[in-house]
Amino acid sequence: MVEKNPSIIAREALKLLFARQLAPTPENYQAVYGEVAGMAIPIPASLARQIVHLLEFGQPAFAGRDERLHEMAEQLMHFLRQPSPDLSTAELLLQNFNHRLSFAAQDEAQLRDTLLRLLGLIIQNIAALCLDDQWLEGQLDALQTATEPPLTLPHLQDIELRLKDVIFKQTEAKERLVQAQTQVRNLLATFIDRLADIGDTNTSYHDQLERCATRLTQVSHLHEITPLLEEVMTATRAMSERCSTARCELQTLREQSEQGLAEVERLRHELVHTSVLARQDSQTGVLNRRGMDEALEQEVIRTQAAGVPMCIALLDLDNFKAxxxxxxxxxGDKALQHLVAVAKQIMRNQDQLARYGGEEFVFLLPGTQVQQAVEVMKRLQRKLTTRYFLQDSERVLITFSAGVAEIAPNESYQQALVRADRAMYAAKRAGKNRVMAASMDA
Ligand SMILES: Nc1nc2c(ncn2[C@@H]2O[C@H](COP(=O)(O)OP(=O)(O)OP(=O)(O)O)[C@@H](O)[C@H]2O)c(=O)[nH]1
Structure with missing residues (x-):
């Protein structure tokens, strides 16, 4: 190998520094000089590939808003894709990239937190401004929950779906409400117009009578009275007819406006009701996941303050796909409703039931110890063997597997749910149609 002239190497090293847009620091220069002089140690190919993959996967997350960072990532990937890329230059490029990335990551995190805080403030503000709009409560609660950490994608998607559903229903109801209000307003305007008409008619009738009275004082012969009398009779008849028509019209308007007001009231109720739907599973009528989460939060505080036990039972229907x-x-849908109907028969007033997923339900049993809760679930299983689900006169036996967890002091309901879930899966694995208590250390 012919050795290069050091001044040529130095010139090429400077060119390379410039081409890679690296700062002309001694370290950068030394690394590039080594590479040009052929003293470079190549980076292992598999490591280079892994770094390229890392950059490719990370690009959408970290280089979205920072163009320079994007350029640096491209440059680094380009360099690493070359045959036998030099280790020290790679290290140098990585160092520069990491330095920039550390700022970009901080910016991203700050941006996200600030946006969330801003969203939280806007929601609070809307809630404060809309004290009378009870129907907004459901959506605002859901949005408030969405802005609270931890911010997970499934959590956000779940809330997005529920909100879309409620917003759709409420937009529909709100539109009809606005229509009904406009109708009532128009009716009132017509009502007032009619009253004004009657006033006008009355005035012209009075004027006409007065004119006749004046002419009557000037009458000198009896035959002159007859046309005057006729005029008075005609005006009175016309006045009486107009009054009777106006009375009918006013009556109709009154009825229509009463109907309109009743419709407005009904739609107001509907709006409030759709807000409640945000906490309810529309198919079975029991609480949905969000409703249960709220109930669990409140009950945990209440029972722990009162020092009484509380259990959660997670129940999953067996072979529901079959x-x-x-x-x-x-x-299948009717079978779910049947299960809920039977479950309600064994529930006490303080117990609550929610549909947590497709064929998965959660029982909340305050003031209950784990063995008692296991017995409650077993009682439900026995009840289902006597109250069959009937489909086209066929008796279908519905069974389920359940896991029961008693919430320990200082344990969150989410942790207890995880234990109940594990116990439920253990029940499935053990052959289904059984109830298992969760161990404390599960
Ligand atoms: N009819 C109906 N089916 C549903 C609903 N939600 C979920 N499912 C169905 O429930 C079935 C659940 O199937 P799997 O998760 O395999 O559970 P499985 O068949 O009960 O089996 P095991 O849990 O092991 O007993 C799926 O086929 C879903 O499509 C619903 O609202 N209505």
Missing amino acids: LNDRLGHEA
Whole structure:
């Protein structure tokens, strides 16, 4: 190998520094000089590939808003894709990239936190401004929850879906409400117009009578009275007819406006009701996941303050896919409603039930110890063996597997749910149609 002239190497090193847009620091120069002089140690190919992958995957997250960072990542990837890329230059490029990335990551985190705080403030503000709009409560609560950490994608998607549903229903109801209000307003305007008409008619009638009275004082012969009398009779008849028509019209208007007001009231109720739906599973009528989370939060505080036990039971129907496949999806839906109906028979006033997922339900049993809660679930299983689900006169036995956890002092309900979930899966694995208590250290 022919050795290069040091001044040529130095010139090429400077060119390379410039081409890679590196600062002309001694370290950068030394690394590039080594590379040009052929003294470079190549970076292992698999490591170079891994770094390229890392950059490719990370690009959308870290280089979205920072163009320079994006350029640096491209440059680094380009360099690493070359055959036998030099280790010290790679290190140098990585160092520069990391330095820039550390600022970009901080900016991103700050931006996200600030946006969330801003959103939280806006929501609080809307809530304060809309004290009378009870129907907004559901959405605002959901949005408030969405802005609280931890910010996970499934959590946000779940809330987005529920909100879309409620917003759709409420927009519909709100539109009808506005229509009904406009109708009532128009009716009132017509009402006032009619009253004004009657006033006008009255005035012209009075004027006419007065004119006749004046002419009457000037009459010298009896035959001159007859046309005057006729005029008075005609005016009175016309006045009486107009009054009677106006009375009818006013009556109709009154009825219409009463109907309109009743419709406005009904729609107001509907709006409030759709807000409640945000906490309710529309298919079975029991609480949905969000409703149960709220209930759990409140009950944990209440029972822990009162020093009484509280249990959570997680229940999952057995072989529900097979039931759907054999009897149809509609029958599956009815089977879920049947389970809820039977469950309600064994529930006490203070117990609550929620649908947590497709065929998964959660029971909240305050003031109950784990063994008692296991017994409650077993009682429900026995009840289902006597109250069959009927589909086209076929008796279908519905069974479920359940895991029961008693919330320990200082344990969150989420942690207890995880234990109940594990116990439920253990029940499935053990052969289904059984109830298992969760151990404290599960
Ligand atoms: N009809 C109906 N089916 C549903 C609903 N939600 C979820 N499912 C169905 O429930 C089935 C659940 O299937 P899997 O998760 O395999 O559970 P499985 O068949 O009960 O099996 P195991 O849990 O092991 O007993 C799926 O086929 C879903 O499509 C619903 O609202 N209505």
